[in-house]
Each structure stands twice: as C-alpha cells, then as structure tokens.
Amino acid sequence: MGLTERINKTDKLSYYEGQIPIEYVYTYGLGLEKFFRAIKDQGKFLASTCKECGVTYLPARSFCERCLVKIEGTTAVPGTGTVYSYTTVHLNMDESPKKEPALVALIDMDGTDCRFLHYLTGVKADKVKVGMKVKPALKAKKDRKGHIEDIVGFQPS
Numbered sequence: 001m002g003l004t005e006r007i008n009k010t011d012k013l014s015y016y017e018g019q020i021p022i023e024y025v026y027t028y029g030l031g032l033e034k035f036f037r038a039i040k041d042q043g044k045f046l047a048s049t050c051k052e053c054g055v056t057y058l059p060a061r062s063f064c065e066r067c068l069v070k071i072e073g074t075t076a077v078p079g080t081g082t083v084y085s086y087t088t089v090h091l092n093m094d095e096s097p098k099k100e101p102a103l104v105a106l107i108d109m110d111g112t113d114c115r116f117l118h119y120l121t122g123v124k125a126d127k128v129k130v131g132m133k134v135k136p137a138l139k140a141k142k143d144r145k146g147h148i149e150d151i152v153g154f155q156p157s
C-alpha cells in the first residue's frame with residue numbers, strides 16, 4: 001500500500017520497523033536560557049516580573065504570557081516552595097515499571113506566582129504532606145549541564 005492509498009480495512013494494516021535519524025538543536029529562548037545558565041553556573045533560581053501586571057514568573061521569561069509585553073531583567077528567588085499537590089509515579093515514559101516509584105510534586109515557588117512540577121527527594125510517600133516546605137537539591141556544580149535535570153528534586157526543608 002502506498003502512502004496516498006485510502007485505508008478501508010483496518011485489520012489489513014501493515015507496518016515497517018525502522019529508525020528515522022533526526023538531528024535538531026533545541027534552544028531555550030532568551031528567558032529560559034538565563035534561568036538554566038544561572039542554575040548551572042551559580043545554583044540560583046532566576047525569576048522575572050512583569051511591570052504591567054506584576055506577575056512573577058519562574059523560570060524567568062522574556063515576555064509576559066498574560067500581557068504579551070517584554071519583561072526586562074531577572075531577580076534571584078530562593079528556589080524554595082510549598083507542596084501544592086503530589087503523586088507517586090510507578091511507570092516510566094515507555095510504560096515499563098520503574099525500579100522504584102518516584103514522587104512528583106506541584107510546588108508553589110516562593111517569591112513567584114508559579115508552580116514547579118518536579119521530583120520530591122529525601123522523603124517517603126507516607127511522610128509527604130500538602131503544605132510541606134521544600135528546598136531544591138541540585139547536582140554538584142561540575143555535573144550540571146544547563147537543563148532541568150540539574151535540579152535533582154525538592155526535599156523537605
């Protein structure tokens with residue numbers, strides 16, 4: 001069957017296994033680039049505040065998502081926060097079982113109007129509480145690469 005043929009019988013479908021090599025470069029953009037560079041180089045969390053509406057974004061943005069105005073500058077925030085919600089994850093992205101269940105939390109980030117979704121570390125599921133104060137756990141500086149996994153997770157503070 002060619003690519004332009006109409007599928008009339010779904011029980012007669014065929015497929016071919018193979019790989020399609022794709023090379024690409026992902027760029028963070030101006031705001032996220034500052035955010036990830038600050039974590040990598042200084043272990044700091046950079047936020048940005050819209051002068052028009054006052055919303056403080058984390059990670060830092062270069063444009064306000066609400067007002068669509070340009071945001072100038074960034075401010076370091078502590079990177080601490082409060083657990084807003086959490087769950088236990090038992091499967092990997094490919095739906096295979098994880099060796100160990102992982103805790104994932106939605107965290108209200110201090111000094112911002114944003115929530116961060118990330119792993120909880122250093123705590124057992126039965127000890128996690130909504131409202132629990134947490135702080136970031138970063139990789140050692142030499143191991144940071146400028147991406148979200150530089151943050152190992154958030155642990156009770």
Ligand SMILES: [Zn+2]
Nearest residue numbers: 050053064067
């Ligand atoms: Zn705004």
